[in-house]
Amino acid sequence: MKQTCDTLLLTIPSPCFVLEEARLEQNLAIFERVQREAPVRVLLALKGFALFHSFPLIRKTLQGASASSLWEAQLVAEKFGGELHVYSPAYRDEDMPLILQNASHLTFNSVSQWERFRPLVSSTSASQPSVGLRINPQYSPVETMLYNPCQPFTRLGISPEHLGNKLPEGVDGFLSHNLCESDSYALEKTLVHIEQFFGHFLPHLKWLNLGGGHLMTRKGYDVGHAINVLKEFHERYPHIELILEPGSAIVWETGFLLSTVQDIIPTSDVMNVMLDVSFTAHMPDCLEMPYKPAIRGAHEPQEGETKYRMGGSSCLAGDFLGDYGFSSNLSIGDRIIFEDMMHYTMVKSSMFNGVVHPSIGVVRKDGTFEMWRQFSYEDYRSRLG
Numbered sequence: 001m002k003q004t005c006d007t008l009l010l011t012i013p014s015p016c017f018v019l020e021e022a023r024l025e026q027n028l029a030i031f032e033r034v035q036r037e038a039p040v041r042v043l044l045a046l047k048g049f050a051l052f053h054s055f056p057l058i059r060k061t062l063q064g065a066s067a068s069s070l071w072e073a074q075l076v077a078e079k080f081g082g083e084l085h086v087y088s089p090a091y092r093d094e095d096m097p098l099i100l101q102n103a104s105h106l107t108f109n110s111v112s113q114w115e116r117f118r119p120l121v122s123s124t125s126a127s128q129p130s131v132g133l134r135i136n137p138q139y140s141p142v143e144t145m146l147y148n149p150c151q152p153f154t155r156l157g158i159s160p161e162h163l164g165n166k167l168p169e170g171v172d173g174f175l176s177h178n179l180c181e182s183d184s185y186a187l188e189k190t191l192v193h194i195e196q197f198f199g200h201f202l203p204h205l206k207w208l209n210l211g212g213g214h215l216m217t218r219k220g221y222d223v224g225h226a227i228n229v230l231k232e233f234h235e236r237y238p239h240i241e242l243i244l245e246p247g248s249a250i251v252w253e254t255g256f257l258l259s260t261v262q263d264i265i266p267t268s269d270v271m272n273v274m275l276d277v278s279f280t281a282h283m284p285d286c287l288e289m290p291y292k293p294a295i296r297g298a299h300e301p302q303e304g305e306t307k308y309r310m311g312g313s314s315c316l317a318g319d320f321l322g323d324y325g326f327s328s329n330l331s332i333g334d335r336i337i338f339e340d341m342m343h344y345t346m347v348k349s350s351m352f353n354g355v356v357h358p359s360i361g362v363v364r365k366d367g368t369f370e371m372w373r374q375f376s377y378e379d380y381r382s383r384l385g
């Protein structure tokens, strides 16, 4: 055991996603400050993180959550409570009655979807949700097209020329989601664009949801600047309730994926480390973004140093990432810890290849480990029939 000498880690069965409760509390403290000092409500975006065992803790700070589908909406209603903001790129007829039972806010991606569901929304016997439209603010700093909702010919959000001059009847608010792992200056620029392209609607709105992508918990994020930007907007439009719905930022750097070396296959240039986790099945953003995740205790390999390439447990040829250097040679049985693996992992993971799905657990504030979920062959089989 060379990479981690922490005795607690040795007691956790591999592979396992591990939430670190104390770190989550640190992140929530930042959002507590934001909500205290700026006129804004913060929601948890379930698409980024839906580990419901942690909801009681998150709920102490956040008043609600946002869902992008019926199932996420059901999970919010069942496990989170509070406000439920639902937005889906395209609602299905069969889903809408159940969504209407729980949504406090319901946002449509197009005017045609709003027109189609308007009779149903208006006749709902449950308390009627406040209706919004997703707009395309004509600005996104995101360079990776996979994550840029404002790319040319985008299917997400209504462009100013398609909305015209009059707010469709029954609409209370706008949702603008155009950021990803962005700073407070991107938030500021977003508001400039919204005022420039949608300014004539602002006097008529009740709320403006500025989506996710606000990475307020990343070191170096200027929280004070974001607070000032939100306060200044509120001074210009005091009748508009401001909302943010981050996913990543809530659980940024609050946990890891623990894995174990199963085999090491040398080549002339690199050592292929065969793990019991898969990039494509368990950490898909690493391949899709792509990015190279940090490994605890590893560094960029130096000239002449052994290069270790982390290989996933699936048969996909490209299921690997690297290269990494370690201060001492790796061996079978060593534990490899991928840092910052809480957002967009468990919500996106698959059972491709039938590879073992990592368990899910938590390290409590008192330093004890608690297992929340373990997966079995039956879980794999039940998804298929």
Ligand SMILES: Cc1ncc(COP(=O)(O)O)c(C=O)c1O
Pocket: 045, 047, 048, 066, 087, 177, 179, 180, 181, 211, 212, 213, 214, 245, 246, 247, 248, 249
């Ligand atoms: C509409 C919407 N809101 C919120 C989010 C959460 O974004 P993030 O996890 O980057 O904060 C997303 C992410 O795709 C989104 O599409």
